[in-house]
Amino acid sequence: MSLPAIPTLSTCEKCLNKYTNVAHNWCKPCQINNLKENFTKWTSKNKEIDDFIKQQQLQIKTNNDAIFEWIPYNKFNIIKTMNYPIAIWNDGPLKFNKDTKKYERISKEKVSLIYKSNSENIINEFSNEIKKYQTLIYNDLKIYGISQNLDTKDYILVIKSEYCEKCGKKYTDARYNWCYPCQRDFLKNFTNWNSGNKIIDDFIQSMRPYISTNDYNAPIFEWIPYDQFNNIQQIGEKGIANLAIWKNGPLHYDYLGRKEWIRELDKKVCLINYYEIIVATNEFLYEIIQYLYNEQIYGVTQNPHTKNYILVFQNKYCENYCKMCGEKKHTILCNPCIMNNLKENFTKWTSENEIIDDFIKKRQLQIKNYHDTVFEWIPYDQFYNIQIMRKDNFVTAIWKNGPLKFNMNSKRKSDKKVILKYSYNLQSITDEELYSTENCHGISQDPDTKYYILVLQSKYYCKKCGKKYTNTNKWCNPCQLNILMKNFTNWNSGNDNINDFIKEMQLKIGDCNDVVLEWISYDQFNNVEQVGIGGFSTVYSAIWKNKEYKQVALKCVHGSQNVKADFLNEVKIHLRLLQLLQQSLRFGNVRFLNVHGITQEPNTKDFVIVLEYAKGGSFNNWIAKYKGFSWRNKLIILPSIINGLDGIHKNHMVHHDFHTGNILLDEREFSVESQKIFISDMGLCGEIGNTDETKLYGVVPYMAPEILRRKPYTQAADIYSLGMIMYFLATGRQPFAGRDHDHYLMLDICEGIRPKINAPEAPQCYIDLMKRCWDPNPDNRPNTTELKGMINLFWDSINLCGEGRYDIRDQFTEAEAYRKSLLHIKSNESNKSFNSQITQANNYTSRLIIYNTNNHSSDDFSDCAIAD
Template identity: 40%
Template sequence: MQLKIDKPDDIIIEWISYNQFNNIEEKITKECSAIWKDGPLNYNKIKNNYIRNKQNTKITLKLYNVTKKFLNVVIEDLNRYCGKIFGISQNPYTKDYNMILQEDYNEICNKCGKYDIDTDCNWCKRCQKNYLKKIFINWTSGNEKIDNYIRKRRNIDSISDRIFEFIPYHQFDDIKEINKNNLYSAIWKNGPLSCHNNKWARESNKKVYLRLHYLQNTNKFLNKISKNDLSIYGISQNQNTKYCIIVSQYINLYCEKCGKEYANYANKIDEWCIYCQVNDLKLDFANWTSGDENIDNLIQKMQLKVKSKSDKLFEWIPYNQFNNIKKINDDNFAKIYSAIWKNDLYYYKYLYEKEQIRRVESRVVLKYSQNITFKKYSPSIYGISQDPITEDYIIVSENKYCEKCDKEYTITNENWCKPCQINDLRENFTNWTSGNIKIDNLIQVVQLNISHPRDIIFEWIPYNHFSNIEEIDRGGFATIYLATWKDGPLSYYGRDTKYVRDKKKIILKQLDDSQNITTEFLNEVKKYSIKKYKEILAIYGISQNPDTKNYIMVLDYAEGGNLYNLVNKHYKKFDWTYNIEALTSIITGLKEIHDNQMVHRDLHT
């Protein structure tokens, strides 16, 4: 069995002395749990050898009585549990042999001893069914057909299955009619059963839907209950009216104020009713005016185009709401100013809500206009105002101008100004040095090539900025380390228009014998992209080991490691779908590399 291994992650099956086991406890007949003191052999790539680094491993001992068919049974189990076997041992007192297996080697329940368990959550279907039979022993709907239907629906297969049950009508409080189609909302006092950590418990005071049906034909009523509808908790009945009731999950289908169904899926999630919002906006028309009927009509028309909770509300904005007004542009077409919209008014976010909230102060653009028209709704325009001195009307829109230079942002939706960022980087050149003029020049050139806020700010990173440095691989010309960059790379935060840092796990690729930096190395670094691609590792900068004087490339950390290790570790999960996805990502990455004339001299599996 040992000579059949062909991958470093394969388990080495071995003879294990019985005195290696502690805490031996019987689980079921002929099976015991135990602790293996030394633990199994594992291949260490760095040391190029097998080591034992998982001491006190939990295992299962499977007992074999010595009979004529003993070896046949062992051989069958060796094939059956391949990949889960650590080895074989012998009890020195009983002379019985034991197979040593992984703790969760089989789908077997410790309680009932049957092979009916979900190993992912240690959930036994047989035990859970027996438990449900006990707790549902004394109940009836009063209708034999309904009782039989409920028993069949309660035949669970997994821990996520919903428990279908008969729910006495007195369990419901706060019953409210939602619409005229016999739909009500209610609070189920006890609530539905659910299983967490192998324990059943009820979610008390659960809000539910009640759908009423007049019971004339039991079969027709039961046919209306979809077997595939997982939102249904069960059946109830009002003993006074004799209405049968389907009890289901409350999923925000209807507005509780007007009873109408929400317009779309997003509105259901937000519990936002377009009908109520439009109605409330109409009622609010009387509470404001621009003083010009045409402007009022335009604003009202724009407000009624609202479609979702996230839409900005187009409005009339009093001029005294603006502070720090500063001229940006004044030409023959329009006067443009920047300003701070104080937004210090309290308002109803949704006009039918009980409490008002305060707006958030924001920077805006004021564009003077003689002729204001809007053909369609634009989320970038907040509304209209009027200069009280010139009486010119003003279009108020989201800010798109840099606070430093008053020029339009290079990337408007990120509040990012390329000229200002380039200037900031230039001014910072005097605050750092690698000690090598060639490297300093390289870093400066790469930094000045940024064109987007998500571009990497390539930098010189002092070696003492790294912690938890651990060697993980060694190649022909470089040594690879895993480390934590204490400060982390610069990332642009558009809301505050500044770069921030946060610690990050990274890879240090130390180039052997690189004390004297070469032009070839510098040219190679230049070809790495400062763009962020999903399929290509990012490079953050250069550092130097103060002891060896070798230079280091600081790279992004790939959680899954290299392709070789990934395949070895998860080969059982690879199917054709995953293979195609992986190959697509590799091809995309190679295309980006070649399109950008980048190098990949260390690309291999």
């Protein structure tokens, strides 16, 4: 019997399923139902239009998508007629509010009205117009719905206004009502200031036309009257740098709010005095220009008394000046000032032991910056609330005055909890290898026992054993291993090999993020449902009761009742990769499925690997959503796959069975930017429990020709498989679709036959790179580093940034236009054809290839059989 779902902060209150977008409390299924329930509350009085609007509404994917609506014409106030009429939509569009968990209207929205004649092909006209606004790179322009002029009866597509009210030209960026020519002219004519110096005035005026085309939030360089500054605070002795409050504050474009120029009142700023400059020289103006490119500088002012010029920066710029001497040192406190301060204090303390005093002074003079802990002599009477921590020489205490912190002044953080480690001899105290100033405050001495004491920072040491934490998360490896060992008697798999393996893996954990492999009783799982089947395993989804009803995947390995090395090897490789993932950033956005533990199916007695569940299924299952794979999206998702393979290769491993069925996705809905990608089946280097050289395991269309010839498996073979994944990503078709996976196909692959593809179905540069991955000579195939570089070049090109090239951008633009032209054809395919495509994708699962002879030179493959 299934248990009811338990509501959590991440589950929808209405359906109790996990929110589609947890951060915004947005549940797609419930919102779709709400839209359906609202269908009867509006009508255009044209069934074809109504159906089109309903279809558009049901295609929402995220909480940021605009809700496509029927909008009565009387809801608009026409304000200007240009290329398209501009109007104010009084009610405004619907926007999802994550706090109320409802759609609410944003009133007085400015929109453009695109008129369409009331023709027989009105739906096609609207569809084509909508596609026109879905550009290759960005799809941010909101399309709100359809209306109808009551007089002319013309239908109208309502979109967020993309035309500037002032000049009538298209906004540079309609998302923020940003018209670069108008904003540039506004600033050029912004003359409500006067420095009293024509050179300065002309310089500032000349800077105005050079505002960034799309850096909407960049501050504007201006002349600032000196009386605009309050609360001026000198930094250091020389007074070069000063903190101040600018009353009116800097001028910037409010692109997220009012879409106009505003001032940020009472802004904290940094004033840098140029005492030697009272005349604006070319050298001074040139220095300002350098700051304009490298720093966020607000403007220039002049002290009315000294007449020297002052540059006005963001307040954080003052952090470049030492707070003691005032010199520009690129740090809040410079090292010489800290050293001088400590040296001046040497005469104010003593341990009454010359060796200890010299040791402490030496440690103090090793400080490199103001963040470092100051190593001190600490009188014993500074400690109170002393408590025994454990039986040996560790106690906890509260340090009354607390450690010294260098900031604006030398201050102490009082009542600091510390650990006191007693030492019975002087040598151990002065042994520099035992501790560092990073985790030690200093030395003290018990006046009764005369034992010296190391005063340690409590945050670095375990409260149970007194040993230093293994990492900064206050995780103690020895204590955690003790807990696991004590728990060994509380579980039993009934199989000594499994028991020993789990214990071995548990005792290898070395970090708080490492997976603790468990034996999990099968009765801990509810709602067990089959989700996939392969040649040697069946995968089920299940709910794990003891883990707050967490959904997991159960990989049941056929014939594993008698545990063999390969079964345990798969688990071991998964754990190894997860550990490497914690230690390295080379994997990018790709992940490997967490391994929670091992269980056993009570009926078949097969052992089962309990894995993290990927809700989106395999890449194969995404064929139904192929229309969502714009070329921009493909260039987002492909690097994640390459990064995963790169991480495997950099760790001197190979995948052996790389194909679309082993690439899993975390989310069911299509959202490439937030999608987590998993690479699975890392442990299958052959048939489970069998390493016979006469047998191979894989998906024939993804297998490199040298592997089919039974040559050793190399990283280049994985690259060949990646090339076939690139083909699937480009076309939505499996390689060699429609062909049997038999020895005839194997023969064709070895003779150089590859899937057919030509531009503009894919950009020619992409095809060329893909075909290099297919090269029959493994030495000619690119490695993952080169592949990453090429994909980055493609991305830079479509965005026209970095080293991007126009010829590459044009190829991707042509391919995207071709893809969109096929969408209408694909959407009209019959269900029968679609189901056939899904069935074909499901046939692309790994299978056993059995060679009946040991003749490695045979190229006709007549001696092999492929298991069903």
